[in-house]
Every structure is written in structure tokens, then in C-alpha cells.
Amino acid sequence: MSTAVTPVNASAPLVISWEPEAQTDQFYVYLHFMEIQLLATNQTREFNIMQNGNSRYPNFSPRYQLVTTLYSSSGTSGKEIIYSLEKTKNSTLPPIINAIEIYRVIDLPQLDTFQEDDDAITTIKSVYRLTRDWQGDPCAPVAYLWHGLNCSYPRKESPRITTLNLSSSGLSGKIDPSISKLTMLEKLDLSNNSLNGEIPNFLSQLQHLKILILNSNNLSGLIPSALVEKSKEGSLSLSVDQNPYLCESDQCNEKKKKKKNTVTPIVASVGGVVILLVVVAAILWTLKRRKSKALMVEKDQSQISPQYTEQDDSFLQFKKQIFSYSDILKITNNFNTTLGKGGFGTVYLGHIDEIPVAVKMLSPSSGHGYQQFQAEVIVDKGLAR
Known part of the structure; x- marks a missing residue:
């Protein structure tokens, strides 16, 4: 925003135009303005903003070192789209523009991600302050699937998150309860982080969970018996290595006995x-x-x-x-x-x-x-x- 453009001919309008691939294509346009020149008392910068020959923003004057963004709440379409910035009669200076953003509307064949999954993953992003480029819909479109996620795409139903991989993501604190909202989760990888506290029982209630990886954290206490039982049955692959304060119930009992009977030099x-x-x-x-x-x-x-x-x-x-x-x-x-x-x-x-x-x-x-x-x-x- 610290730079701007003006027309080559100071008295001519500043024109921005393009031809869509299809006349039915719709566009949303954002125009950004900021006066970067400290005007003298006898100087004025004022212009009209026209869209396809129609006046959209008349007698507009950018503010000095303050940003103004102009946009329409509805899309625009046509054989050619033209924005013209035209100097008014009272203006002593030509029109300027600092930046422009143009968005083309794309109709997506997939439905949006299941709302509870969307809410849960958004909460996880906020709680752990993840810096990943997680924007838009988590699962759709497939080409823009969020990094670390896999989704299922059932017919005529919203996509569901089935995999969450946050390995080596700098996580700290406890395992957040919002993970329990991802009810279709099949694989959860939280390894190589600094998570602490106990392994929550809600992980054993995720009925579709087949792989749980919690290696290399600072988790402590008992491993929930339901998870241990699922692991022994073979319905769950459980990895909890390199958590020095974590143990199964039998192991914890043995440690307590050893602690009571320990002979200390x-x-x-x-x-x-x-x-x-x-x-x-x-x-x-x-x-x-x-x-x-x-x-x-x-x-x-x-x-x-x-x-x-x-x-x-x-x-x-x-x-x-x-x-x-x-x-x-x-x-x-x-x-x-x-x-x-x-x-x-x-x-x-x-x-x-x-x-x-x-x-x-x-x-x-x-x-x-x-x-x-x-x-x-x-x-x-x-x-x-």
C-alpha cells in the first residue's frame, strides 16, 4: 500500500479490464486505496469509479496514509469487465490505485465438510496455535485438502475427516477434548510433540479409530484400560513409546511396589x-x-x-x-x-x-x-x- 499507480496521461482515466473465459463467470473485485502523497492546500485528488460504464463510487478521494477498500457484495459478469477511474473537474491530480484483488467464483461439486468436523478442526487450530496454511473448507475441494488431513467423500453426504496428523507440530499442553468431536477419525498421530497430562478416555470412545500414535511426548499416568484392551484385541494399533511417565495399570502397580521396597544407597x-x-x-x-x-x-x-x-x-x-x-x-x-x-x-x-x-x-x-x-x-x- 505504500506505492500506487496513476494513468500515463494525467488527464486520462485509469482503466483496468479483462475478458472472462465465459460470460457466465462471476467475479468479486476489491479495490484498495491510500493517499501516499502529502497534498498541498491547493492540491486535490478526486475521481469517479465506474464499472462497465455505470457509476459505482462517485467523487472518491483517498485518505492520507489510511487504507480504504471498496467492493461489491454481489458478483459481476459479462463479455468484458471494465473498471475506470476518472478524474473529476475539481481535481488537480490524476486518480490512483494502490492494489486490486479479483476473485472468480468456482462452483464446487462436493458439499462442505460436515459442520461438527469443521468446528472441531477449527478449534484444534486455535487451541494449539497452529501456523499451518489452514484456510477455507478443510476437505473441499480435494485439491485444496488441508495438510495433515484425509477425508472420506460419501455420496450425497458431507465429507468427514478420517485422518489427523499433527506429528512434529510443536504442540504443548493436554490432548484437547475437541478431538473427540471427530467421530469418524480412523488415524490420529500426535507424536514428537510436548503434550503432557494423562491420555484422555474419550480417545477410546472413537469407534472408528484404528491407529493412535502418541510417541515422544511427556504424557503421564495410566493408559486407559479400554485402549489397552483394544490394542490387545488387535482392533487398535497403539504407539506410546518414549513417554517416560506413562504406564499400564499393571506396570504402575509394579512401580509402586518397587518404590516402597527400593533399597537406596x-x-x-x-x-x-x-x-x-x-x-x-x-x-x-x-x-x-x-x-x-x-x-x-x-x-x-x-x-x-x-x-x-x-x-x-x-x-x-x-x-x-x-x-x-x-x-x-x-x-x-x-x-x-x-x-x-x-x-x-x-x-x-x-x-x-x-x-x-x-x-x-x-x-x-x-x-x-x-x-x-x-x-x-x-x-x-x-x-x-
């Missing part, structure tokens, strides 16, 4: 990010003998052989170490053998350099607490000496 960082495990007892079958030998050191150092002293020093070296969780998994062979349970938690059998050791782990349900557990570790170290 000593936490040495704020928020429980870094987990440290401490080896608190060693060499079960020789522990009593070593304790007695350790006490003998105070009585008679000469009675202890050099070989025992070296072994004991080696033992103390690995007792002072702090092991990572992966190290403990190797030492205990994935906690394969349980030696027993004490006041603080479970004790597992492990091996360090082929030496059998006991690994005691603090349980969150322990009534003794972390500080007392730490004190026992220190006592065990003293006894081992």
Missing part, C-alpha cells in the same frame, strides 16, 4: 543426584578371625605374620574406596545373591579382586536413619582393623 549430594555406595563389611567367612587378629595386634605385634599384615593393608585400601553404582553392579553381579536383611536394609554378596565381600545398602524405610548407618560404617572399619 547413601545419598551424598543435594536432591539425590549422586549415589554413593559404601562397602561396610568384608570377607564374611574370615570376618571373625580377622577381628580377633586385629585385636591381637594391640597385644603382641610380633605374633602377626608379615603375610597377614599385607593382606590386611590391601583390605583396608579397598574399604576406604567409594564405588559408583555401576561398580557395585559388577561387584554384586547385579545384586544376584542376598545374604540377609538387617535394621538398615539388605546385605548382598559381592567380590572385589576375587575376595568375597558383603555390601550393605541403606533402605529409605529404615527406622535407624542415615546418621546411625554412617556410624555403623565407621565402627565396622574399626573392627576390621
Whole structure:
């Protein structure tokens, strides 16, 4: 709108015309005007707008830096369509026009999309603020079908939306209830987005739904049992991978049980990010003998052989170490053998350099607490000496 055209001859009219392919073709014309020149007090721009020789908008003057759009509410047709902008007698300047839009009416053989489907998809576009070029009717004409949709076209009935693919569309928030209005939906793909919350039950009520893809979101809670049942029966292809907080009812129950019975290693960082495990007892079958030998050191150092002293020093070296969780998994062979349970938690059998050791782990349900557990570790170290 910042530019405009004028006739080559300032005193001649500005003419826009075209010949339709058929005289029955109808056209809707939109004329856009804005004065881009700051007129002096002695200057005037005024003109008449004629359509096929008939006056449509007489004595029109564009406003400075303000847009005016002129159009007719009915279509125009004919062998030739002519718009003529003619300077009035009072005007000192020629006519101008900044832009023109011409629309030809096309009769569509298909009916409009089923109204509830149209309303639902329009709501979805608004809720998720989709930036796709979704304009006009969602399903008709077929050549201009909205991207991400498929429709059915029953005879003498309105088209119905059967597929909605919004994968990788930047969706966030919950799965919107307006989807439930697409009652003929056969495939729904909402994968690779940032959707959260629970999977709504209304998805299981879509009777024609055959494919449901919800991969790679942040969905949580239980998968509706009706969806799980349909998936097991084979009537629904259900994909919910890469939703870390999502589970079936059985899986959730198992997680709750595991959470209650979880044995947690000593936490040495704020928020429980870094987990440290401490080896608190060693060499079960020789522990009593070593304790007695350790006490003998105070009585008679000469009675202890050099070989025992070296072994004991080696033992103390690995007792002072702090092991990572992966190290403990190797030492205990994935906690394969349980030696027993004490006041603080479970004790597992492990091996360090082929030496059998006991690994005691603090349980969150322990009534003794972390500080007392730490004190026992220190006592065990003293006894081992």
C-alpha cells in the first residue's frame, strides 16, 4: 500500500479490464486505496469509479496514509469487465490505485465438510496455535485438502475427516477434548510433540479409530484400560513409546511396589543426584578371625605374620574406596545373591579382586536413619582393623 499507480496521461482515466473465459463467470473485485502523497492546500485528488460504464463510487478521494477498500457484495459478469477511474473537474491530480484483488467464483461439486468436523478442526487450530496454511473448507475441494488431513467423500453426504496428523507440530499442553468431536477419525498421530497430562478416555470412545500414535511426548499416568484392551484385541494399533511417565495399570502397580521396597544407597549430594555406595563389611567367612587378629595386634605385634599384615593393608585400601553404582553392579553381579536383611536394609554378596565381600545398602524405610548407618560404617572399619 505504500506505492500506487496513476494513468500515463494525467488527464486520462485509469482503466483496468479483462475478458472472462465465459460470460457466465462471476467475479468479486476489491479495490484498495491510500493517499501516499502529502497534498498541498491547493492540491486535490478526486475521481469517479465506474464499472462497465455505470457509476459505482462517485467523487472518491483517498485518505492520507489510511487504507480504504471498496467492493461489491454481489458478483459481476459479462463479455468484458471494465473498471475506470476518472478524474473529476475539481481535481488537480490524476486518480490512483494502490492494489486490486479479483476473485472468480468456482462452483464446487462436493458439499462442505460436515459442520461438527469443521468446528472441531477449527478449534484444534486455535487451541494449539497452529501456523499451518489452514484456510477455507478443510476437505473441499480435494485439491485444496488441508495438510495433515484425509477425508472420506460419501455420496450425497458431507465429507468427514478420517485422518489427523499433527506429528512434529510443536504442540504443548493436554490432548484437547475437541478431538473427540471427530467421530469418524480412523488415524490420529500426535507424536514428537510436548503434550503432557494423562491420555484422555474419550480417545477410546472413537469407534472408528484404528491407529493412535502418541510417541515422544511427556504424557503421564495410566493408559486407559479400554485402549489397552483394544490394542490387545488387535482392533487398535497403539504407539506410546518414549513417554517416560506413562504406564499400564499393571506396570504402575509394579512401580509402586518397587518404590516402597527400593533399597537406596547413601545419598551424598543435594536432591539425590549422586549415589554413593559404601562397602561396610568384608570377607564374611574370615570376618571373625580377622577381628580377633586385629585385636591381637594391640597385644603382641610380633605374633602377626608379615603375610597377614599385607593382606590386611590391601583390605583396608579397598574399604576406604567409594564405588559408583555401576561398580557395585559388577561387584554384586547385579545384586544376584542376598545374604540377609538387617535394621538398615539388605546385605548382598559381592567380590572385589576375587575376595568375597558383603555390601550393605541403606533402605529409605529404615527406622535407624542415615546418621546411625554412617556410624555403623565407621565402627565396622574399626573392627576390621
